[in-house]
Amino acid sequence: MNTNGWDKASISAIAQELKDQPGALMVILRRIQDELGWIPQPSVPLIADALNLSRAEVxxxxxxxxxxRDHPPGRxxxxxxxxxxxxxxxxxxxxxxxxxxxxxxxxxxTADGRITLDAVYCLGNCACSPAITMDDDIYGRVSPxxxxxxxxxLE
Ligand code: FES
Incomplete structure (x- = not known):
């Protein structure tokens, strides 16, 4: 995941590559989020153009x-x-x-850009509730x- 940089050319390339896939909008958004960690606002018109949708729909x-996420996450x-x-x-x-x-x-x-806190609705780890993920790792039976x-x- 690269949260530091992106460019319109790479966003357009993703949109063009995936625009004919079933459910293309979700597929494109998912790919951008996976690659950048967020979806920069200027990618909205690029995606809308590729899929012939309005910007409001995207x-x-x-x-x-x-x-x-429409803003970069913490580290x-x-x-x-x-x-x-x-x-x-x-x-x-x-x-x-x-x-x-x-x-x-x-x-x-957090103000120092260290941690982003997100809510999620089931991580498939119910037997070990309460569950969290930190970056790519899942933890169960989590206490304060x-x-x-x-x-x-964490660094
Ligand atoms: S309810 Fe399933 S992991 Fe929390």
């Missing part, structure tokens, strides 16, 4: 799915599960703890103490 999809992305099983096993208190510790809410990034240790271990 923007609407980006803003509807909270998985799509680390912490995703905390807020779905039923995790809620029943302490995710509400865990979320409160994390938000207090980081001083941010869901969808925000465990998450503190994890946060302290």
């Amino acid at each position: 923007h609407g999809v980006i803003s509807f799915y909270h998985d799509f 680390h992305v912490l995703r905390l599960c807020r779905a039923e099983s995790c809620q029943a096993m302490g995710a509400v208190a865990l979320a409160r703890h994390v938000k207090d510790r980081l001083g941010i809410d869901f969808g925000q990034t 103490a465990k998450i503190d240790k994890l946060l302290e271990s």
Whole structure:
């Protein structure tokens, strides 16, 4: 993932490559997000042109799915599960703890650009609720103490 740079040519190349795929809009947005970590606003008209959609349609999809990010993430992305099983096993208190510790809410990034906190609705790890991911790693049975240790271990 490269969150530091992007250019219109690479966005256009992705849109042109994938524009004929079934569900092309989602496929293109997913690819851009995977490659950059976010979807830069100037990519909206490029995608709209490639798919013959309005800019509002493309923007609407980006803003509807909270998985799509319209700003660069922090160096680390912490995703905390807020779905039923995790809620029943302490995710509400865990979320409160994390938000207090980081001083941010869901969808925000710490002022130093270190951590972005996202909500997620089931990580497929319900047997080990409450669950989180930190970057590409998944963790289960997460307590406030465990998450503190994890946060302290990050660069
Ligand atoms: S409900 Fe949290 S991992 Fe499934």
